[in-house]
Amino acid sequence: MTEEPDKPKHRNKVRERADAIKPYLCKNLIAVLENPHDIKNIGTVIRNVNALGVEKAYVVDPKGALPDDWQDMRERNSLSKTSVSAIKWSFVKRFDSTEACLAHLEENRFVSIVTSPHVKGMKNEVLDEADYTIYTKLAVWFGNEAKGISDEAVKRSEMCVSIPMFGMIESLNLGTTSGIVLYEITKQRREYQKKYKWRNKRGEKSDA
Numbered sequence: 356m357t358e359e360p361d362k363p364k365h366r367n368k369v370r371e372r373a374d375a376i377k378p379y380l381c382k383n384l385i386a387v388l389e390n391p392h393d394i395k396n397i398g399t400v401i402r403n404v405n406a407l408g409v410e411k412a413y414v415v416d417p418k419g420a421l422p423d424d425w426q427d428m429r430e431r432n433s434l435s436k437t438s439v440s441a442i443k444w445s446f447v448k449r450f451d452s453t454e455a456c457l458a459h460l461e462e463n464r465f466v467s468i469v470t471s472p473h474v475k476g477m478k479n480e481v482l483d484e485a486d487y488t489i490y491t492k493l494a495v496w497f498g499n500e501a502k503g504i505s506d507e508a509v510k511r512s513e514m515c516v517s518i519p520m521f522g523m524i525e526s527l528n529l530g531t532t533s534g535i536v537l538y539e540i541t542k543q544r545r546e547y548q549k550k551y552k553w554r555n556k557r558g559e560k561s562d563a
């Protein structure tokens with residue numbers, strides 16, 4: 356048998372999967388990577404973004420390591436490999452600076468929160484003790500591997516979230532952190548989305 360007849364079958368399966376996961380996508384949730392150094396970490400975060408149903412990923416990329424256009428990113432081998440092709444399915448946008456990214460988010464009425472193993476800014480919360488459903492549009496920032504999150508991002512964020520550390524080392528790596536943080540946030544927001552839809556279907560007043 357030639358490969359041709361299998362192609363539409365494969366396309367149908369992909370379409371079926373895409374339709375099946377649609378209701379679980381967390382709309383208006385963006386993961387922001389601020390000045391990541393390692394392409395493998397970018398790929399891992401994009402993989403987590405896709406796997407956990409985060410709507411988009413933004414990358415603050417002052418060194419211009421990524422192409423401007425998402426289509427070009429999808430064709431970049433290094434990103435496709437490290438994200439195990441998740442880049443093909445999750446929208447990624449790059450920014451030249453933290454300021455440009457914050458301005459874009461604020462213009463679109465997104466509230467930012469930062470993550471750090473340290474106490475930063477005015478309001479600090481332990482990851483699983485905070486409520487991530489109170490902001491309709493939420494951007495979650497992850498900092499650089501060595502320098503962490505910038506003061507600029509902290510200043511323009513509502514709070515700083517941390518995963519408690521009980522070992523001798525100072526921090527978790529970017530890929531691990533994004534997996535843990537985005538798991539908690541998407542879990543809360545999916546539960547909320549489900550509850551809101553359930554109420555709406557019955558024509559009752561929602562608390563959104």
Ligand SMILES: C[S@@+](CC[C@H](N)C(=O)[O-])C[C@H]1O[C@@H](n2cnc3c(N)ncnc32)[C@H](O)[C@@H]1O
Nearest residue numbers: 470471472497498500503504517518526527532
């Ligand atoms: C390798 S860490 C950076 C360590 C850096 N020395 C610092 O001061 O933050 C990279 C990023 O992962 C996230 N991160 C690492 N450990 C974390 C933790 N325990 N809680 C929350 N975020 C963490 C933060 O976004 C951090 O900027």
